[in-house]
Amino acid sequence: MAGTVKPRRRQARGQRRMAQLLDAAEEVFAADGFHAATTNAIAVTAGVSPGTLYQFFPNKESMATELADRYVAALAAAHAPDALVAGVPLDDVIDRMVDPAIRIAGEHRAFEAMFRAQPCDQLRAAVTGNVDRTIAARVPALDPSRRRLIATVTVRIFDALLPAILAASGRARAELTGELKRVLRAYLLDVSD
Amino acid sequence: MAGTVKPRRRQARGQRRMAQLLDAAEEVFAADGFHAATTNAIAVTAGVSPGTLYQFFPNKESMATELADRYVAALAAAHAPDALVAGVPLDDVIDRMVDPAIRIAGEHRAFEAMFRAQPCDQLRAAVTGNVDRTIAARVPALDPSRRRLIATVTVRIFDALLPAILAASGRARAELTGELKRVLRAYLLDVSD
Amino acid sequence: MAGTVKPRRRQARGQRRMAQLLDAAEEVFAADGFHAATTNAIAVTAGVSPGTLYQFFPNKESMATELADRYVAALAAAHAPDALVAGVPLDDVIDRMVDPAIRIAGEHRAFEAMFRAQPCDQLRAAVTGNVDRTIAARVPALDPSRRRLIATVTVRIFDALLPAILAASGRARAELTGELKRVLRAYLLDVSD
Amino acid sequence: MAGTVKPRRRQARGQRRMAQLLDAAEEVFAADGFHAATTNAIAVTAGVSPGTLYQFFPNKESMATELADRYVAALAAAHAPDALVAGVPLDDVIDRMVDPAIRIAGEHRAFEAMFRAQPCDQLRAAVTGNVDRTIAARVPALDPSRRRLIATVTVRIFDALLPAILAASGRARAELTGELKRVLRAYLLDVSD
DNA sequence: GATGAATGAGAGTTCATTCAT
DNA sequence: CATGAATGAACTCTCATTCAT
Numbered sequence: 001m002a003g004t005v006k007p008r009r010r011q012a013r014g015q016r017r018m019a020q021l022l023d024a025a026e027e028v029f030a031a032d033g034f035h036a037a038t039t040n041a042i043a044v045t046a047g048v049s050p051g052t053l054y055q056f057f058p059n060k061e062s063m064a065t066e067l068a069d070r071y072v073a074a075l076a077a078a079h080a081p082d083a084l085v086a087g088v089p090l091d092d093v094i095d096r097m098v099d100p101a102i103r104i105a106g107e108h109r110a111f112e113a114m115f116r117a118q119p120c121d122q123l124r125a126a127v128t129g130n131v132d133r134t135i136a137a138r139v140p141a142l143d144p145s146r147r148r149l150i151a152t153v154t155v156r157i158f159d160a161l162l163p164a165i166l167a168a169s170g171r172a173r174a175e176l177t178g179e180l181k182r183v184l185r186a187y188l189l190d191v192s193d
Numbered sequence: 194m195a196g197t198v199k200p201r202r203r204q205a206r207g208q209r210r211m212a213q214l215l216d217a218a219e220e221v222f223a224a225d226g227f228h229a230a231t232t233n234a235i236a237v238t239a240g241v242s243p244g245t246l247y248q249f250f251p252n253k254e255s256m257a258t259e260l261a262d263r264y265v266a267a268l269a270a271a272h273a274p275d276a277l278v279a280g281v282p283l284d285d286v287i288d289r290m291v292d293p294a295i296r297i298a299g300e301h302r303a304f305e306a307m308f309r310a311q312p313c314d315q316l317r318a319a320v321t322g323n324v325d326r327t328i329a330a331r332v333p334a335l336d337p338s339r340r341r342l343i344a345t346v347t348v349r350i351f352d353a354l355l356p357a358i359l360a361a362s363g364r365a366r367a368e369l370t371g372e373l374k375r376v377l378r379a380y381l382l383d384v385s386d
Numbered sequence: 387m388a389g390t391v392k393p394r395r396r397q398a399r400g401q402r403r404m405a406q407l408l409d410a411a412e413e414v415f416a417a418d419g420f421h422a423a424t425t426n427a428i429a430v431t432a433g434v435s436p437g438t439l440y441q442f443f444p445n446k447e448s449m450a451t452e453l454a455d456r457y458v459a460a461l462a463a464a465h466a467p468d469a470l471v472a473g474v475p476l477d478d479v480i481d482r483m484v485d486p487a488i489r490i491a492g493e494h495r496a497f498e499a500m501f502r503a504q505p506c507d508q509l510r511a512a513v514t515g516n517v518d519r520t521i522a523a524r525v526p527a528l529d530p531s532r533r534r535l536i537a538t539v540t541v542r543i544f545d546a547l548l549p550a551i552l553a554a555s556g557r558a559r560a561e562l563t564g565e566l567k568r569v570l571r572a573y574l575l576d577v578s579d
Numbered sequence: 580m581a582g583t584v585k586p587r588r589r590q591a592r593g594q595r596r597m598a599q600l601l602d603a604a605e606e607v608f609a610a611d612g613f614h615a616a617t618t619n620a621i622a623v624t625a626g627v628s629p630g631t632l633y634q635f636f637p638n639k640e641s642m643a644t645e646l647a648d649r650y651v652a653a654l655a656a657a658h659a660p661d662a663l664v665a666g667v668p669l670d671d672v673i674d675r676m677v678d679p680a681i682r683i684a685g686e687h688r689a690f691e692a693m694f695r696a697q698p699c700d701q702l703r704a705a706v707t708g709n710v711d712r713t714i715a716a717r718v719p720a721l722d723p724s725r726r727r728l729i730a731t732v733t734v735r736i737f738d739a740l741l742p743a744i745l746a747a748s749g750r751a752r753a754e755l756t757g758e759l760k761r762v763l764r765a766y767l768l769d770v771s772d
Numbered sequence: 773g774a775t776g777a778a779t780g781a782g783a784g785t786t787c788a789t790t791c792a793t
Numbered sequence: 794c795a796t797g798a799a800t801g802a803a804c805t806c807t808c809a810t811t812c813a814t
Contacts, residue, residue, distance in 0.1 A: 013794085035228050039788060049796045054789070153354065153372050160353030161346065179346050186379035206777065206814090232805060242779050247806065249777090399793090399798065421614055425784060435800050440785065442798090539740065539758050546739030547732065565732050572765035592773085618809060628775045633810070 018056050021046045022070065025063040030109035034064055034117040061119040068120035071111050074104045079130055090188060093134065094181050098158070101127070102177065105162060112163055128155045139192060150191050157183055211249045214239045215263065218256040223302035227257055227310035254312040261313035264304055267297045272323055283381060286327065287374050291351070294320070295370060298355060305356055321348045332385060343384050350376055404442045407432045408456065411449040416495035420450055420503035447505040454506035457497055460490045465516055476574060479520065480567050484544070487513070488563060491548060498549055514541045525578060536577050543569055597635050600625045601649065604642040609688035613643055613696040640698040647699035650690055653683045658709055669767060672713065673760050677737070680706070681756065684741060691742055707734045718771060729770050736762055 024046035028037045039060050043050045057063050078100035105111040114120040132151035135142065142150075161180045168176055217239035221230045232253050236243045250256050271293035298304040307313045325344035328335065335343075354373045361369055410432035414423045425446050429436045443449050464486035491497040500506040518537035521528065528536075547566040554562055603625035607616045618639050622629045636642050657679035684690040693699040711730035714721065721729075740759040747755055 017794090038786085040786095050787095050789080051791080051797065052795055055794065060788070149368065149372060152357070153369075153376065156353040156357065157350055157376065160349040164345070164349065175342065176346075179342060182383055183346065183350065183376065183380045186383040187376045190375055190379040204776095210777075231803080233803085241777095243806075244780065244808080245778055251806095253805070397797095403798075424782080426782085434798095436785080437787080437801065438799055446784070535754065535758060538743070539755075539762065542739040542743070543736055543762065546735040550731070550735065561728065562732075565728060568769055569732065569736065569762065569766045572769040573762045576761055576765040596773090617807085619807095629808095629810080630776065630812085631774055634773065639809070 014056065017048070017052070018066075021048070021053055021056055022063065022067055026067055026108065026110040029064065029067065029113045029117075033113050034060075034119075064114055064117050064119045065122065067110055068114045068123040071104065071108055071114060071123055072126040074108065075101065075126065075130065078104055090185060091181075093138070094184050094188075097131065097134065098177070098181055098184070101158065102162070102165060105166060112166060115159060115162070124155060124159070127158070128152055131155055135188075150188075154184060154187070157187070207249065210239075210241070210245065214241070214246055214249060215256065215260055219260055219301060219303040222257065222260065222306045222310075226306050227253075227312070257307055257310055257312045258315070260301075260303055261307045261316040264297065264301055264307060264316055265319040267301065268294065268319065268323065271297055283378060284374075286331070287377050287381075290324070290327065291370070291374055291377070294351065295355070295358060298359060305359060308352060308355070317348065317352075320351075321345055324348055328381075343381075347377060347380070350380070400442065403432075403434070403438065407434070407439055407442055408449065408453055412453055412494060412496040415450065415453065415499045415503075419499050420446075420505070450500055450503055450505045451508070453494075453496055454500045454509040457490065457494055457500060457509055458512040460494065461487065461512065461516065464490055476571060477567075479524070480570050480574075483517065483520065484563070484567055484570070487544065488548070488551060491552060498552060501545060501548070510541065510545070513544070514538055517541055521574075536574075540570060540573070543573070593635070596627070596631070597645075600627070600632055600635055601642065601646055605646055605687065605689040608643065608646065608692045608696075612692050613639075613698075643693055643696050643698045644701070646689055647693045647702040650683065650687055650693060650702055651705040653687065654680065654705065654709065657683055669764060670760075672717070673763050673767075676710070676713065677756070677760055677763070680737065681741070681744060684745060691745060694738060694741070703734060703738070706737070707731055710734055714767075729767075733763060733766070736766070 021042065024042045025037075027045055028042045032038075032041070037060070039053055040050055042063070043053045046053070057066070079097065105115075115123055128148075128151050131154050132147060135147050135151060136144075139147075158180065161176060161183075165173055165176045165180065214235065217235045218230070220238055221235045224230075225234070230253070232246055233243055235256070236246045239246070250259070272290065298308075308316055321341075321344050324347050325340060328340050328344060329337075332340075351373065354369060354376075358366055358369045358373065407428065410428045411423075414428045414431055417423075418427070423446070425439055426436055428449070429439045432439070443452070465483065491501075501509055514534075514537050517540050518533060521533050521537060522530075525533075544566065547562060547569075551559055551562045551566065600621065603621045604616075606624055607621045611617075611620070616639070618632060619629055621642070622632045625632070636645070658676065684694075694702055707727075707730050710733050711726055714726050714730060715723075718726075737759065740755060740762075744752055744755045744759065
């Protein structure tokens with residue numbers, strides 16, 4: 001009995017530490033970028049020693065990877081893919097894709113940095129997958145490889161404008177967001193023909 | 194006469210070294226990115242000692258800046274802005290903007306890295322300026338601040354797809370280039386209304 | 387109880403290292419002077435890697451500063467300012483000021499170097515303060531700014547003869563020390579009028 | 580004829596270059612101190628290339644040495660040792676020694692730096708010799724080795740207060756100069772007994 | 773003589789990672 | 794688990810001096 005309980009407690013504490021460390025990593029990655037970020041700075045921010053950090057993560061990259069996982073999960077939760085299929089107008093689909101993505105990127109300070117960092121391909125891949133599936137649902141006839149290409153391009157466009165959007169606020173942010181949607185709509189209408 | 198030749202001879206060696214060093218920097222920046230690139234690696238690649246590098250460039254940044262200047266010049270030479278004005282179809286304009294840019298980016302291995310590096314804003318600024326002027330010539334009625342926004346977005350889209358294009362070759366590169374042009378055409382047509 | 391001991395154990399090793407490093411710094415500063423001294427030499431002398439040095443001191447200057455603090459403390463301990471006030475003859479006061487200072491400078495090999503180095507103004511300031519207070523105690527009527535001037539001059543005289551005294555030994559050192567005291571006595575008698 | 584004239588011209592040009600370089604060295608030594616001063620900085624200040632500098636001076640030290648020679652000569656010229664002997668009051672002697680020394684130190688910006696720099700012992704030695712001879716003239720009965728000691732101490736006191744005097748101006752400088760003279764008079768009166 | 777390019781060892785400092793405790 | 798001391802290679806940049814021209 002005790003044998004089964006103890007490990008759980010440990011795991012719980014471990015989970016807490018990991019979350020704590022990831023929060024710290026998020027902050028530091030957001031502030032300095034992946035490369036300039038220092039594991040020592042992350043440890044300090046988390047209020048632990050560098051050694052502790054390496055008890056939970058084998059290296060700096062792995063922290064980025066796990067952070068990216070967080071963001072993938074958050075995106076998955078936000079993009080409840082209900083009813084993206086049939087008669088929903090393209091504008092609405094774009095809204096339902098773009099707005100939550102921007103929101104999540106805004107909430108998670110390191111989203112942007114992780115989106116670019118090489119060790120976080122998963123994040124880009126996940127987003128691309130989302131878009132790919134959405135297109136598949138709306139335009140089933142499309143050739144899969146062409147669909148993949150379009151999805152990739154779409155995500156890159158999003159990526160290209162995201163930093164500017166996040167850096168802006170108020171009117172400017174709205175303007176830039178509008179422009180992003182305009183690009184996507186124009187492009188996606190064009191390729192739907 | 195001799196008075197004008199003599200100093201030239203000295204400068205000539207220096208100019209050669211500078212070019213040599215910039216070539217080396219280009220190679221190393223392209224391979225490792227601006228941050229990861231080391232001045233020692235550049236010096237070794239150029240076949241000189243680190244001290245020599247610092248005889249011509251005050252620091253690492255300045256090499257990036259000068260490289261970016263090179264690219265700006267190359268772009269300026271390529272974008273002879275003749276006849277972009279009146280009756281030229283949009284497709285042609287896009288071709289004449291995109292193709293040389295991709296060609297130059299392909300010829301200069303560090304173009305992409307410099308396009309992203311902070312100390313090289315000039316490069317992005319120059320390209321954005323080019324686009325802005327082109328739009329101004331074609332759609333004189335457009336509000337300048339809106340025009341600037343469109344130019345910025347256009348360049349960011351180019352930036353977003355450039356790495357993929359450069360990484361690809363043959364059929365894949367042609368496909369991606371086509372997609373880039375499609376995006377731009379769709380967007381620019383949309384905003385011209 | 388254990389709670390107070392455990393952290394101490396960790397700090398203990400660190401404290402030992404700091405002392406070790408300061409000892410090494412003292413040796414190297416004494417041998418080469420502050421500017422010529424290298425952090426690597428200090429690390430080697432201390433038998434640690436350069437990185438370890440920077441775990442305890444943020445930079446070279448800080449080592450000098452801490453060394454100077456050591457000396458200030460040693461001086462404060464030596465100059466028990468008892469009975470410097472009333473009827474003590476000037477010669478005795480000078481003995482009680484100069485002798486411990488010379489002894490401490492002799493014991494701490496870098497004293498002289500630190501006395502001169504810019505990042506160690508504290509040391510000179512501390513010594514000047516000591517002298518200033520002593521004068522204040524003996525000649526309360528003296529104008530404070532004039533007193534400060536006299537203290538400064540006194541310390542500079544000490545500083546001027548210290549290297550010669552430390553470099554000498556035996557009879558020569560005694561002679562020079564006597565000369566220093568003679569200068570100080572003559573000067574202080576003169577200004578007491 | 581030409582054979583004798585040409586070399587003279589050359590020597591003349593060489594002398595000019597040397598003076599030019601020494602002027603530059605003076606400026607740079609005064610600004611940065613001997614150690615921090617850079618031969619390149621000196622060459623730039625002199626408006627020549629580093630190679631030229633090494634055509635006239637074998638190394639950095641030698642520039643300091645020659646500068647010190649300049650100062651020795653200036654001092655020798657200033658201290659016309661007339662009538663320092665017999666009935667001149669001590670105060671006057673001190674004035675005639677200290678005032679020109681301070682004036683020259685003020686006129687030659689690197690005087691102070693050279694006075695301290697190790698490669699310039701000659702300067703200190705020359706000044707000490709002056710003082711020694713003056714004492715010898717005034718107190719012929721004094722034991723030579725004791726005289727030497729007193730001269731050394733005297734010069735060190737001068738050295739100790741010189742920086743403060745040069746850094747000050749107006750009233751403060753006058754005050755400090757007065758204090759220096761007071762110290763010297765008190766000391767020399769004391770040792771004359 | 774004069775130039776300025778070239779050298780290269782070495783400066784102070786950083787940081788991802790490991791390890792004894 | 795947690796600590797924080799320890800590592801050491803690598804970084805950018807400097808500078809007295811030399812050498813080809």
